[in-house]
Amino acid sequence: MDVEVIENSNKCARCNYCRVCPIYTVEGWESASPRGKLYTIKSLVNGEIDVDARVVKELFKCTTCGSCEVICQVEIPLINLWENFRAHLNSKGYILPVHKKLREKTFREWNPYGESREKRADWFKDLKNLTSTNSDLLYFAGCTASYRTLSIARDTVELFNKTGLDFNYAGVDEYCCGSPFLRTGQRDLAQKLFLKNYKKWKEMGIRRIVTSCAGCYRTIAKDYPKIAEKLDYDFDFEVLHTVQILDEIVDEIDFEDVDVKATYHDPCHLGRHMGVYEEPRRVIEKMGIELIEMEKNRENAFCCGAGGGVKSQFKELALAIGELRVKEALNTNADYLISCCPFCKLHISQSLNNFDKNINVLDIVEVVIRTLNK
Known part of the structure; x- marks a missing residue:
């Protein structure tokens, strides 16, 4: 060091x-x-x-x-x-006080929100018939989509069903990926979470993992292989973000004609950390939506302010950063602010509260579901 x-x-x-x-x-x-x-x-x-x-x-x-x-x-x-x-x-x-509380909550319920582990799959209760226990493709919803932005998880599953994509889901045996703890230096807890998820995936016969969350994607695709190597485990999973799946199948989807303008927020963990920039933009354009870029985009995109433990420990600072991003979005006069991260959606939506002008903050999967030709 x-x-x-x-x-x-x-x-x-x-x-x-x-x-x-x-x-x-x-x-x-x-x-x-x-x-x-x-x-x-x-x-x-x-x-x-x-x-x-x-x-x-x-x-x-x-x-x-x-x-x-x-x-x-x-x-x-x-x-x-x-x-x-x-x-x-x-x-x-x-360790900062709120980060310590997140740690305690996660040891208790296996998610940093401290929500009941038994309620993790509540969003999925009436969708169980859509899953396939024989599929080696796992949908990893993540903590935020499971407990805060449930529509993202539900719309993802609905989209998989409509496009004929078989998938599996771990339900209450899905655990926090550990991203908040890797970013805040709590590597011991992140390793415990890795082990819980890894063992469940092997038990289910999973070979591919797709997630809605930029933070989960970065963690599972980039950090988990390093943890696995340290523990002498084989990490032979293919890891994808939902937008990468969308990019592959978007030409097969029938969309309604829409007259909508949108701007796109690059999540830091999806963009700068993992280099995923063009896939979401291609999907937006394939939907027939006019894309208006914010001044800061792609590798120069401004952070939403929530990551790295900042939203939990420094709430006002996180909101001040979020408001700067909201101003950029509002300056485009777009109808939608689209992103590919439940945590970004949650925080940007909260950062809008002090503005008179409004913009619909949506995950890209939610937009796809809205524009499908019924």
Whole structure:
């Protein structure tokens, strides 16, 4: 850790390009910028400053959106650096109060919302006849679609049925993927969640996994193989986001003629983290919807403000970031703000509350269901 910090801090060109950071954009303090965080960490490693509550708080003000890493002129792997140092702080007993509560809730009910594990599949109760226990394709709804944005999970299952896609579902035996805990440095809990999901998938004979959530997709596709390697497990699953499935089958879907304008929000974990940019745009255009891009899009898209444990611990900061993204969307005069992440949808919808002007915030699957030729 010490070598990683020193080497990367010495690489920093001090160009200030990383001030595209959403936290810095709202707060304006150098300590809030990625460069400021990098030098804070270097000072901690060198023993120039001590760890205290204020320092820890500042280092956790990061959505792990990756804007800094994309624009970094000397290619410092900043996302890994932030997550590694958070894990280091956690190992020393430094954990923020709300993140600790999320941890306790998840150990109790296996989801960070603290909702009853037995209610995880309530959204699926009247849809059970649509699933196939023989399918090796698993639909992984994720915590937010299971407990907060249920229409996304329901519409995904309905779409799979209408397009003849056989799928399986773990029900109450689906566990949080662990993304919130990897982003906040709680790797021990993330590993426990990996083991629970992995063992269930093997038991079900799963070979392919499709999820609605950008955070789940990033975690299962990118982080799970690393955890599996560490534990000497084979990770031989194909992992997809629902929009990638949609992109494959969209030409076979019959859509109604619509007169709708939409803008698209790139979820950080789907876009910058995983490089999925064009698939959702192709699906939107195939639906006959006019796509109007926000000023900041694709790899330069502005974060919604919710990720990295920021929404839970720093609610007002997260909402301030979300409101900046809402302003961009409203400036397009679009009818819909479409995204591919239940957590983004949830947070952007909440960030709209202080605006007189409105825009329909929808997941791409919800839009597909709305525009199907009945």
